[in-house]
Amino acid sequence: MELSHFSKANALGQAVPPKMAEVRANLRAALEYEAQGLSVIALHGILNGRCTCGNPQCGSPGKHPIGKWKHRQQQRATPDELIALFTPSPHANVGIVTGNISGLVVLDIDNPEIVTDNKMMAEMLGTFNGPIVITGRRGGGFHAYFKHPGFSTGNFAKRLEGLDGRGDGGYVVAPPSMHASGTAYAFAEKFGFDAALPDLPIELAQMFDGGPAKSMASKYAAKALERETDAISIAREGERNSTLNTSAFNVGQLVGTGEIGRAEAEGALMAAGLVAGLDEREVRVTCPPKDPSI
Ligand SMILES: [Zn+2]
Secondary structure (H helix, E strand, O other): OOOOOOOEEOOOOOEEOOOHHHOOHHHHHHHHHHHOOOEEEEEOOEEOOEEOOOOOOOOOOOOOEOOOOHHHHOOOOOHHHHHHHHOOOOOOEEEEEOEOOOOEEEEEEOOOHHHHHOHHHHHHHHOOOOOEEEOOOOOOOEEEEEEOOOOOOEOEEEEEOOEEEEOEOOEEEEOOOEOOOOOEOEEOOOOOOOOOOOOOOHHHHOOOOOOHHHHHHHHHHHHHHHHHHHHHHOOOOOOHHHHHHHHHHHHHHHHHOOOOOHHHHHHHHHHHHHHHOOOHHHHHHHOOOOOOOO
């Protein structure tokens, strides 16, 4: 079996793992993150002040992935894959895929003033004891790492000026990557990945796309739709049409506020009407639900 090109063999010809000091810092960090259960990707780096992608007009220097990366939202790279990825790119930056795959979400704070100007942010970050990365951005900037809350948590941008969030579908640039400013990303003193990931406070969770506000709303909407369709399907003859009208109106409110899709609502009302013994033509006369936003 061929040894991987930085592996060494002992006196018996068996492969021995390389000493960590012999491995470049980016690959070493990638392997450490992998060992901590994080999904790692390679990003273009900064060499001589320029992005290694070679485009002098690069809009995201040192921050965009080398090759395809989205499958790393489902499957983490193995140590061998990371070695194969980083070895030919000695200046690659290290990316960590955020979201469920790595069990984390990250707040990206480019505007240190929001820490002092926004009461909620000031309180939250004043007591924050999880990992913090200083990003190397001129003018300041840091990443605060939190535990993934277990429900769908997408990215968000600019909920407050200079505040982005990275969750499911995102990634962050991690230490020891080089920022375009020429300063490397680094963990703040004492706050490496040795620090446990803190829970994401509910106020912050609500900022993320698909956060609890939205999923609670859709749970409510699904329950309301179920209630209305039940009412239609058990309505007695003579009451069916008026029940259908009332329920279609109520469901229409949810369609109007965007809490439930029109197609889903119409399909459910039709099914309930048919169960109640109305024919398809009668249900169609009453549907679609009125849209109160029009
Ligand atoms: Zn580039």
